Amino acid sequence: MWGYREVRTSTVDYFDIIRGGAGEGFADSIFKVQDGDGKLLSMRGEVTTQVARMLASKAKNEGRIFYIANCIRFLEAKTLSQREFWQAGAELVGGREVEADAEVIALTLGALETLGLKEASVDVGNVELFKVLSERFSIGATEPLRKALASKSVGDLSNVTTDQKALDALSFIMKKRGGPEVLRELSEIVEGLEKYTSYFDELYRLLEAHGCAGRISVDLTTLREMKYYNGTVFDVFVSGIGVPVGGGGRYDTMMKEFGLDNARATGFAVSIDLCVRALDAAGFDFDGARGATRILYKDGFSEKAIFFASELRRKGVTCMVDAYGGEMDGILVSGEITDIRTGRKISA
Amino acid sequence: MKSLIIAVPNKGRLMQPARDLLDHAGLKRLKDDRVYLSNTTSAGVQILMVRATDIPVYVYHGIADLGITGRDIVAETGLEVYELADLPFGNCNLVVAVKRESAYKLPTELASGSKIATEFPNLTRQYFTDNGVQVEVITLRGAVEIAPILGLADAITDLSVTGKTLEKNGLRPIGRIMESTARLICNKVSYKTKYDMIKKIEEGLKGCS
Numbered sequence: 001m002w003g004y005r006e007v008r009t010s011t012v013d014y015f016d017i018i019r020g021g022a023g024e025g026f027a028d029s030i031f032k033v034q035d036g037d038g039k040l041l042s043m044r045g046e047v048t049t050q051v052a053r054m055l056a057s058k059a060k061n062e063g064r065i066f067y068i069a070n071c072i073r074f075l076e077a078k079t080l081s082q083r084e085f086w087q088a089g090a091e092l093v094g095g096r097e098v099e100a101d102a103e104v105i106a107l108t109l110g111a112l113e114t115l116g117l118k119e120a121s122v123d124v125g126n127v128e129l130f131k132v133l134s135e136r137f138s139i140g141a142t143e144p145l146r147k148a149l150a151s152k153s154v155g156d157l158s159n160v161t162t163d164q165k166a167l168d169a170l171s172f173i174m175k176k177r178g179g180p181e182v183l184r185e186l187s188e189i190v191e192g193l194e195k196y197t198s199y200f201d202e203l204y205r206l207l208e209a210h211g212c213a214g215r216i217s218v219d220l221t222t223l224r225e226m227k228y229y230n231g232t233v234f235d236v237f238v239s240g241i242g243v244p245v246g247g248g249g250r251y252d253t254m255m256k257e258f259g260l261d262n263a264r265a266t267g268f269a270v271s272i273d274l275c276v277r278a279l280d281a282a283g284f285d286f287d288g289a290r291g292a293t294r295i296l297y298k299d300g301f302s303e304k305a306i307f308f309a310s311e312l313r314r315k316g317v318t319c320m321v322d323a324y325g326g327e328m329d330g331i332l333v334s335g336e337i338t339d340i341r342t343g344r345k346i347s348a
Numbered sequence: 349m350k351s352l353i354i355a356v357p358n359k360g361r362l363m364q365p366a367r368d369l370l371d372h373a374g375l376k377r378l379k380d381d382r383v384y385l386s387n388t389t390s391a392g393v394q395i396l397m398v399r400a401t402d403i404p405v406y407v408y409h410g411i412a413d414l415g416i417t418g419r420d421i422v423a424e425t426g427l428e429v430y431e432l433a434d435l436p437f438g439n440c441n442l443v444v445a446v447k448r449e450s451a452y453k454l455p456t457e458l459a460s461g462s463k464i465a466t467e468f469p470n471l472t473r474q475y476f477t478d479n480g481v482q483v484e485v486i487t488l489r490g491a492v493e494i495a496p497i498l499g500l501a502d503a504i505t506d507l508s509v510t511g512k513t514l515e516k517n518g519l520r521p522i523g524r525i526m527e528s529t530a531r532l533i534c535n536k537v538s539y540k541t542k543y544d545m546i547k548k549i550e551e552g553l554k555g556c557s
Contacts, residue, residue, distance in 0.1 A: 123540055153431035153531075177543065217540070239541040242410020 002107055004066040004090050009050040015040040021049035021254050023227035029073045045073045048251065048267055049228070051091050055265075056258035062094030068272070082273070089248070089269030097250070098202045100266050101232045104248060106210035108236055108268045112245070117238050117278055120245070121215040123177070124203070124234045125222030127249070129196050136190065137166035149174060149221040165189070173220040180204045182218040203232070222247075228254040236270060240281030246270030293319040294330030296340070305333040351392045352538075352545050355412035358384070358397035361509075362530055365437035366416040370395065372556040373549070393549070404429060404533065413538035414549065420507060420528040424468045430534040432550050438530035439509070442468060444475075445519040446503045447496045455503075455523035456481060462502040465495035468525075472505045475525045493517035 012033065019027035022045075030045035044050065047067050055063060068088045075083055090107060092100050105122055112120040130149075134142050139161055148156035152174045157167055169189045176182050180200040187193045200218060207213040224233040224247055233249030248268030255263035280286070293312065297305035302321070308331075309319045324332060332338050337346045356370065357363045358381075370376070370388075377395050379386035384397050396412050401424075403417040408427035415429075420442050422429065444455040444464075452458060455475075460482045466472045469487045476483045486501055493513055495501040505525060508514055514521060532553055539546055 119541075121540060150428060151431045152534075153434075155431075155434045177540075217543075219540075237537045237540045239537070240410075242408060242535050242537055244537060 002064070002090075002103075002110070004064040004107075007051065007054070007065050007067050009044065009047055009054070009067065009069060011044050012041045013044065013050060015042040017053060018042050018045075018049050021052060021228065021257055022046070025227055031072055031074070043072050044069065045071050046226075047071065047087060047089060047269065048091060048226075049254065051267075052093075052251065052254050052265060053258050055093055056255060056260045056263070059260070060093065061255075061260050061263040064090070064092055066090040086272035087246075087269045088272055089246075089267060091265060091267035093255070093263060093265045095264065097231065097264060098199055099206060100264065101250060102203055102206035102210060104266050104268050105216065105234055106207060106212050108234075108246070108248065108270065109212050109215060112236070112238070112270065112275070115275055115279065116282070116284055117245075117275065120236055120238045121217070122212075122234050122236055123217050123219040123222045124200075124232060125218075125220050125224075126196060126199075126232050127223060127229045128231050129193070129220065130223060132193075133166075133169065133190065136192075137161055137163055137169075139166070145170075146223055149223065152221055177217050177219045180218060182220065186220070199232075224249055228257075232266070234268075236268075238278045241274060241278050243274065245274040245278060289320065291318065293317055294327065295319050295321045296324035296327055296330045296332050297321065298324050298332070298334040301333045301335075308333060308337060350542050350545060351394065352414070352542055352549070353385070353394045353396050353412045354549070355396045355398055355403045355406045355415035355417075357400035357403065357417065360400050362400050362416065362418060362438050365435075366530065369416070369435065369437075369553060369556055373552040375549075375552075392545070401425075407533050407535050410535045410537055413535050413542060414546065415533045416530055417533060418528050419531050420468065420471070420526060422531060422533060423526065424471050426470060428536065430536060430539055431531045432534050432546075433532040433554055435530040435532060435553070438528065440507045440528050441509075442471065442505060442525040442528060443508045443514075443521040444503055444505050444523040444525065445493075445496075445508075445514050445521045448518050448520045450520075452503075452522055455479060458483065458503060463500070464503050464505060465492050465501035466505040467492055468505055471525055475505070493519055 015032055031043040033041050035041050047069050051065055070084055070086050072084045092104050109120055134145060139145055145160045148160055154171045154174055157170050172186060172189060183197040183200045187197055204213055207216050222233055222235050228251045229249040230253040231250030235244040235247040237244055246269050250266040252264050255265050295305050295309045305321050309321050312319050330340050332340050339346060356366045374390055375393055376389040377386045378388060386395050388395055398406060400417045401421055403415040404422050404425040404427045406412040407415040407429050418438050446452045456479050458481055463484045463486055464472055465486045465488050467488060469485045473485050492504045492506045494517060495504055497518055511521060534546060
């Protein structure tokens, strides 16, 4: 309904290219194999880098793309419980920045809604703003700062900076979660953030038009794990499971890495495994056999049963054919066709 | 109405102060101590009594929404949770200690290949790697202080409040890995999906502490 085109990416790719796009940290977490000529290949660990390179190699700086793919990574840091997991996602390349960001966030919520996860919500942050603030406050050690923000641990800020204004601004970021007013209030502590204030105001107005502003919060500690993001980033939550089901953000600089200097790109990915867990927690019924009509045949009547089942399926009834073994429920096919429970005859 | 679970230590030095804090904040348990999961005087809030070391695990997976445990324990598990408040109890240091008569003055002087006994293998390994010393880490479940005297290890890392236990076992601290206090931790998704309820409890606990 959004006009995105499906792509299939390769299971293996040149390691150097993936490392160039996704960064060192991520490169450490993916499986490597050797090609016939000794070149290092990597197994697919995520899809965005592959899509970005694919578009860049075709010199395409516009497009709407989606994918569903299995990815494998090392089991590390307890954040993954299995090496292999399924990801579904979409990438929007081109377009005006804020409109594209709003579309991708709305699309994420729309996709989850279609699955039955209607309560999903999104927290938005901005990686560029994080960089601007660390430069403004001359914080060279950005990793300890990122960690402190990620754990909302105000006490850990004292290891990062002693500047009182920086401490005020950063602890405000940790504590405050809300609408676009978060940016306006932050602007009262730190000057020169007009660009971000108006960006978030506009993002909210656009999300309002998409019909999902009520499910969006600004939490500037949202920074995402992948290093290739350079603008708006977001995490997606559903109640019932303890970790975000997915997220996404803007990665223009990775497009640049692949040679498309002026390209704009944003996207999202959700873990299908986590969505299944969330649906399970919400009581969704995954049993395809439930509600199916059982067609049971006595010896010598299997063809008749199969013929009868085919007729039913054409009418849209889900049914399974099995040999009769004394079941108390279902339709029995022998000389006649009868409903076992009621004993009523059914005409074929 | 949404319900919320707070995990609290059922043993150890953090148990009593954590329970007192919750009592003061109007979150009194309604069942006796042998019941691990109990309703409280506050509607919709339950208290889960489990081991302090397991609390980050319950919170990370979202089984408990909030938890009270030591910063050292959260750091050791490496699990990502929010640390919403630094609570005014459970102060201690994770220190490196050696036998009193040994010549070492700093952890960096320990010989390469030294054996370190600890209940905190991850923090210990990280600390020595960061300081460029290769060590062999031996994980124990308790009474770590006895390891050097018995010859199991060359040094230990352990929590120390006053330093008395170290002293009584013939040990001397030579360095600090981290300072710890009790923390109010929170699951990252619960924080978003039960925001108002969690903010209220956070404010309540901060007000009483």
